[in-house]
Amino acid sequence: MENPVPLHPYLDAGMAKGSATFSGGTLVCACKDRPVRVRVNGGIAHNHACGCTKCWKPKGAAFSIVAVAPHDSVTVVENGDKLEIVDPTALIRRHACKECGVHMYGPVEREHPFQGLDFIHPERFEESGWPEPGFAAFVSSIIESGVDPAKMNGVRNHLRRIGLEPYDCLSPELMDYVATWVAKKSGALKQ
Numbered sequence: 001m002e003n004p005v006p007l008h009p010y011l012d013a014g015m016a017k018g019s020a021t022f023s024g025g026t027l028v029c030a031c032k033d034r035p036v037r038v039r040v041n042g043g044i045a046h047n048h049a050c051g052c053t054k055c056w057k058p059k060g061a062a063f064s065i066v067a068v069a070p071h072d073s074v075t076v077v078e079n080g081d082k083l084e085i086v087d088p089t090a091l092i093r094r095h096a097c098k099e100c101g102v103h104m105y106g107p108v109e110r111e112h113p114f115q116g117l118d119f120i121h122p123e124r125f126e127e128s129g130w131p132e133p134g135f136a137a138f139v140s141s142i143i144e145s146g147v148d149p150a151k152m153n154g155v156r157n158h159l160r161r162i163g164l165e166p167y168d169c170l171s172p173e174l175m176d177y178v179a180t181w182v183a184k185k186s187g188a189l190k191q
C-alpha cells in the first residue's frame with residue numbers, strides 16, 4: 001500500500017534506527033547566517049511523531065518528530081537573540097528562530113506532569129544516533145492542518161507498517177503517567 005500523505009522526510013526515508021544510549025548533542029536551526037545553536041547535555045526521552053498543529057515540522061510534512069529532555073540539560077549556546085516564544089500562553093513555551101521558524105526548545109514551566117521537561121526536535125541535532133520515535137501521537141490532529149479525513153485509515157495503516165502505533169492523544173503509557181500525576185495531586189491516589 002502507498003503512503004497516502006507525506007508523513008515526514010525522516011519517516012518516509014525509512015526511519016533510521018538510533019541508540020537509546022545517545023548522550024546528547026547540539027540542535028541547530030535552518031539559518032545559513034548566524035544559526036541558533038542549543039546544546040542538550042544528556043539523553044532524550046519519549047521521542048514520537050506528533051500530528052498536532054503546534055509542533056514545528058518541515059515544509060510539507062504532516063508530522064513533527066518531537067522528544068523531551070530535562071530543562072537543566074538544555075542551554076542556548078549561540079545566537080539566542082534570534083529566538084522568540086511562539087505562544088506565551090501555551091503549556092509548551094516553544095522558542096522558535098525568528099528567521100527560519102524552526103522551534104529550538106519548548107520548556108514546560110507551569111505545574112504539570114511534564115514540568116521541568118523541554119520539548120525538542122531531534123532531527124535538528126547536528127549529530128546522528130538519536131533514538132527513533134516510538135509511537136505516533138495526535139494523529140487525528142493532522143486533519144486540522146488540512147489532511148483529507150478520507151485518508152486517515154491509510155495514514156494509520158502506514159504508520160503501523162513503519163512501526164509507529166497511532167494514537168489520537170499521547171501513548172497509553174504517557175496518558176497513564178499524566179493521569180497518575182493528576183490523581184496524586186487530587187488525593188484520589190496516595191502520594
Ligand SMILES: N[C@@H](CCC(=O)N[C@@H](CSCO)C(=O)NCC(=O)O)C(=O)O
Pocket residue numbers: 050051052053054055066090091092093137138141142144
Ligand atoms: N488538536 C490540537 C492538539 C494540540 C496539542 O494538544 N498538542 C499536544 C502535543 S505536543 C507534543 O506531543 C500538547 O501537549 N500541546 C501542548 C502545547 O502545545 O502547549 C492541535 O492539533 O492543535
Ligand SMILES: [Zn+2]
Pocket residue numbers: 029030031035036082097098099100101102
Ligand atoms: Zn534560524
Ligand SMILES: [Zn+2]
Pocket residue numbers: 050051052053054055064066138
Ligand atoms: Zn505536537
